[in-house]
Amino acid sequence: MKKAMFSLAVGALALAVGVAAQAQVTAEDMVKFRQSGYTFMAWNVGKIKAQAVDGSVPFNQEQVAAAANVIAAIANSGMGALYSPATLGETGWKETRLLPEFFEEQDKVREVAMNFVQQANALQEVAAMGDQAEVAAQLDELSKACKACHDNFRAE
């Protein structure tokens, strides 16, 4: 709990003040790193969905936990530092869909980001315990957290 609270604090801080964890990174690379993080998370969400929700692949707790570790680690990596207004309209691997509202609604961004980190941490916890139904339920919460950002700050 203490750890979760700390992670939330770090996440919020990273978004609020753009903690300088990195040396200079170009806007193109910021978008590339963002897209890479989300795409790699998508692969891991897909594995958990196949195993815990769809049942198209047998449930394997070790694999689900490894996938949840990836999602939590990426969620806690301080990606806020990759969001600069200079990245609007920029092309990384492909053109970013980030909307200008991201830089205009900081309270909303903070709320959405903190919830995303919280749900990712919770998924890591239930995946470590290994109850398939709990994993499926928490994956649904994580999906809602992802969607909240897409609905508010990503072009369709």
Add this chain to the structure above:
Amino acid sequence: MKKAMFSLAVGALALAVGVAAQAQVTAEDMVKFRQSGYTFMAWNVGKIKAQAVDGSVPFNQEQVAAAANVIAAIANSGMGALYSPATLGETGWKETRLLPEFFEEQDKVREVAMNFVQQANALQEVAAMGDQAEVAAQLDELSKACKACHDNFRAE
């Protein structure tokens, strides 16, 4: 069947547990996921290098640990499942540089992959302890592990 047998083979190669973790993934997406994982690791390696080696950014143990967690989580995510001969010459975000030798030298691949996971796990451990010099030394070991794969299995 051929595909299923191959999945078992790569699972063993990459220290995965030996069964397909994912539902069907296209060759294009396999390459995209691989490139995303390595690119996101590169961002995190860059942060650790800036803070622990170059000193261009002040050393921050929490940020370094978070970056090392990402690298270890990705290293342990079973990326072997993303290596199919069908991906040779395939374009994900960009054309893959993977060489055919990857599928012909399984012992070497296993050795390189195991060392990569081992060095990533060691980096996560020293980053959690927070000694800057130890982090720098272990990052160097990780870099050598990355280079071993590039030198053997990636086109220049």
